[in-house]
Amino acid sequence: MATLGDVAARAGVSISAVSRVLSGAPDSRVSAATRQRIVDAASELHYRPNFAGRALKSARTQVVGLVVPDITNALFTELMHGAEDEATEHGYTVLLGRSDDVRPGGEVIARLIGEGRVDGMALQVGDGVPPAGLDDLLTTQAPIVLVNSSAPGHSGSVVLDDQRGAQIATGHLLELGHERIAFANGLPRSFTAKRRHAGYKLALDGAGIKVPKQYETRAGYTVDNGRTALRRLMALTPRPTGVVVANVNAAVGLLGEARKLGIKVPEDLSVVTVHDSWTAENTWPPLTAVQMQFYAVGRTAVRSVIRRIETGETSDEVVTDPPPELVVRESTAPPHPRG
Amino acid sequence: MATLGDVAARAGVSISAVSRVLSGAPDSRVSAATRQRIVDAASELHYRPNFAGRALKSARTQVVGLVVPDITNALFTELMHGAEDEATEHGYTVLLGRSDDVRPGGEVIARLIGEGRVDGMALQVGDGVPPAGLDDLLTTQAPIVLVNSSAPGHSGSVVLDDQRGAQIATGHLLELGHERIAFANGLPRSFTAKRRHAGYKLALDGAGIKVPKQYETRAGYTVDNGRTALRRLMALTPRPTGVVVANVNAAVGLLGEARKLGIKVPEDLSVVTVHDSWTAENTWPPLTAVQMQFYAVGRTAVRSVIRRIETGETSDEVVTDPPPELVVRESTAPPHPRG
DNA sequence: TATCGTTGCGCAAACGATTGAGCAAGCTGA
DNA sequence: TCAGCTTGCTCAATCGTTTGCGCAACGATA
Numbered sequence: 048m049a050t051l052g053d054v055a056a057r058a059g060v061s062i063s064a065v066s067r068v069l070s071g072a073p074d075s076r077v078s079a080a081t082r083q084r085i086v087d088a089a090s091e092l093h094y095r096p097n098f099a100g101r102a103l104k105s106a107r108t109q110v111v112g113l114v115v116p117d118i119t120n121a122l123f124t125e126l127m128h129g130a131e132d133e134a135t136e137h138g139y140t141v142l143l144g145r146s147d148d149v150r151p152g153g154e155v156i157a158r159l160i161g162e163g164r165v166d167g168m169a170l171q172v173g174d175g176v177p178p179a180g181l182d183d184l185l186t187t188q189a190p191i192v193l194v195n196s197s198a199p200g201h202s203g204s205v206v207l208d209d210q211r212g213a214q215i216a217t218g219h220l221l222e223l224g225h226e227r228i229a230f231a232n233g234l235p236r237s238f239t240a241k242r243r244h245a246g247y248k249l250a251l252d253g254a255g256i257k258v259p260k261q262y263e264t265r266a267g268y269t270v271d272n273g274r275t276a277l278r279r280l281m282a283l284t285p286r287p288t289g290v291v292v293a294n295v296n297a298a299v300g301l302l303g304e305a306r307k308l309g310i311k312v313p314e315d316l317s318v319v320t321v322h323d324s325w326t327a328e329n330t331w332p333p334l335t336a337v338q339m340q341f342y343a344v345g346r347t348a349v350r351s352v353i354r355r356i357e358t359g360e361t362s363d364e365v366v367t368d369p370p371p372e373l374v375v376r377e378s379t380a381p382p383h384p385r386g
Numbered sequence: 387m388a389t390l391g392d393v394a395a396r397a398g399v400s401i402s403a404v405s406r407v408l409s410g411a412p413d414s415r416v417s418a419a420t421r422q423r424i425v426d427a428a429s430e431l432h433y434r435p436n437f438a439g440r441a442l443k444s445a446r447t448q449v450v451g452l453v454v455p456d457i458t459n460a461l462f463t464e465l466m467h468g469a470e471d472e473a474t475e476h477g478y479t480v481l482l483g484r485s486d487d488v489r490p491g492g493e494v495i496a497r498l499i500g501e502g503r504v505d506g507m508a509l510q511v512g513d514g515v516p517p518a519g520l521d522d523l524l525t526t527q528a529p530i531v532l533v534n535s536s537a538p539g540h541s542g543s544v545v546l547d548d549q550r551g552a553q554i555a556t557g558h559l560l561e562l563g564h565e566r567i568a569f570a571n572g573l574p575r576s577f578t579a580k581r582r583h584a585g586y587k588l589a590l591d592g593a594g595i596k597v598p599k600q601y602e603t604r605a606g607y608t609v610d611n612g613r614t615a616l617r618r619l620m621a622l623t624p625r626p627t628g629v630v631v632a633n634v635n636a637a638v639g640l641l642g643e644a645r646k647l648g649i650k651v652p653e654d655l656s657v658v659t660v661h662d663s664w665t666a667e668n669t670w671p672p673l674t675a676v677q678m679q680f681y682a683v684g685r686t687a688v689r690s691v692i693r694r695i696e697t698g699e700t701s702d703e704v705v706t707d708p709p710p711e712l713v714v715r716e717s718t719a720p721p722h723p724r725g
Numbered sequence: 726t727a728t729c730g731t732t733g734c735g736c737a738a739a740c741g742a743t744t745g746a747g748c749a750a751g752c753t754g755a
Numbered sequence: 756t757c758a759g760c761t762t763g764c765t766c767a768a769t770c771g772t773t774t775g776c777g778c779a780a781c782g783a784t785a
Binding site for chain 2: 048093095096097098099100102103108118119120121123124127142143144145158161162163164270299300303306325326329330331
């Protein structure tokens with residue numbers, strides 16, 4: 048590839064003149080004619096600034112890392128889009144990682160930051176709980192913003208309004224007339240599970256409804272976890288007439304298990320899930336869901352990382368605008384009037 | 387972060403000695419004692435080689451770009467895992483991109499290569515057809531390997547054994563006794579669609595079966611395309627008793643539309659899909675599928691890119707080992723004996 | 726006419742790592 | 756005893772950019 052030197056030679060000027068013109072320095076003090084020759088030469092040679100040279104000199108890569116638990120999870124598509132849009136607007140690039148890689152103890156993250164491959168990171172770890180090995184990293188001055196997760200002593204985070212989401216989902220079942228409302232939640236240690244639990248509780252308390260403790264399962268967020276949750280709930284007496292599932296993947300599994308057990312949705316059991324995605328539209332019946340604002344979270348997270356990089360400021364934010372929105376499909380109905 | 391200079395100072399040696407020891411040069415000619423002092427100093431200072439410095443000097447980043455049409459598509463998880471495993475074994479890192487970004491004309495790819503952010507790329511474009519703007523890039527000497535796609539005049543590609551996959555799927559329906567077998571294929575211009583068509587045709591011809599031309603739809607690979615395909619097929623007389631769907635997402639849509647139209651699967655219509663993924667297990671009924679070897683494709687593609695980078699050799703490969711494998715679930719059955 | 730401020734550039738020193746060449750000390754063999 | 760080899764390091768150039776400083780040339784001012 049052409050270098051600054053090549054362009055300089057072709058335009059008959061010095062390297063510094065070329066650098067100043069092409070990097071758009073404001074006080075470049077170059078005559079219009081020279082400027083034009085430089086620009087022409089650069090485009091004739093298809094000049095592109097070398098990433099390594101620039102990064103080495105400026106100690107900035109203009110790259111932010113984004114690590115999510117599972118990039119193939121439809122939930123994170125929007126998050127990534129939001130992150131990329133925000134990054135692009137600020138002249139940054141997003142480097143995508145999977146947090147599978149993170150498990151062993153943040154080694155990959157330490158590398159990305161330590162080797163100077165990224166200027167900062169937005170990090171969403173599985174189940175919202177950073178693995179132990181990440182502690183020292185998070186307490187460093189490294190510009191890391193946690194997404195939908197938290198760590199003791201770490202400042203810098205962006206989270207969904209989980210509580211409100213779960214509250215809306217629960218409220219939907221209440222409005223339909225359900226009283227025996229179960230909650231298929233994530234693992235007890237999960238940060239988001241705690242917040243969603245609070246929303247569920249708040250809605251029930253607001254309606255003056257009490258349910259048995261066993262109505263809340265904490266099996267986790269995977270498809271299989273959803274199957275487990277349904278089996279546990281259906282073993283109870285009386286059975287719940289409706290269930291709020293804290294995650295769409297678990298809801299898909301729960302729905303599959305219901306069919307296997309011969310439980311009709313929504314006639315025997317109403318199902319509403321927190322999170323919407325294309326999979327929710329394509330189950331049978333299509334899932335009623337509370338759409339969470341992943342796009343906004345992605346944008347906010349990257350904005351926060353960049354602010355941290357450039358000004359050093361940190362912040363902890365809850366994305367409440369736009370608010371979570373209920374999408375009614377066919378998996379919910381009034382409770383069956385059998386007694 | 388600590389630099390080589392810092393480590394050198396602490397160990398009381400020169401920068402070059404440190405570099406040679408830490409980068410594991412074979413003929414470093416350093417005494418055991420000095421070597422130990424250097425290693426200790428490096429670990430005490432948490433030294434990590436600066437990415438930019440190394441890349442600048444060596445003109446190598448040890449990064450390969452991997453661009454796929456839709457990173458949230460479950461089909462590509464395995465591909466990415468394969469790519470990352472292979473890369474890691476060779477001391478490379480994978481930089482993930484979406485080819486949404488590619489559409490405007492390969493601008494992102496040109497940047498990644500031109501700015502020296504990656505040493506080479508594995509590129510799978512949507513529908514297997516590289517957009518026009520990519521042409522000049524592909525005809526350059528740039529180490530780009532196409533995945534499940536092809537471009538005129540470009541050498542360097544790795545593809546699935548699409549033909550065999552479609553042939554196996556069709557063969558499964560034939561063995562069940564179906565004769566009126568339809569094929570819901572991808573868009574006509576799609577590279578993979580052509581190959582899958584060939585497999586379908588081969589199986590039918592082998593069994594000496596002829597079907598109307600309309601039995602093959604070419605709506606595309608999305609969920610909605612699957613819905614469209616089913617509507618078209620069910621408008622035909624006589625209706626097919628079985629359908630091979632060329633893509634799992636389309637199969638999910640097709641299944642949803644069948645339910646909407648009151649068509650029972652597998653009683654009225656057997657459905658088998660090429661590609662397996664977690665979504666195929668969680669539809670109702672669970673989808674019979676031909677599992678394609680995406681993991682192997684990922685590995686092979688990255689191996690090919692690295693070989694291209696390091697030796698300049700190019701190759702065009704079809705991944706046939708392990709072969710595509712039929713996973714029988716509940717969406718296929720013998721044709722209904724109604725005459 | 727000497728002085729000064731501005732305009733329009735070029736020079737050269739970094740940034741951190743790699744690597745060929747060089748050089749002193751110690752050992753070997755004749 | 757000394758040439759010649761090996762061992763164990765150091766020196767310094769280099770990759771492509773950025774950027775503070777310097778320095779001519781020129782017009783304006785005193």
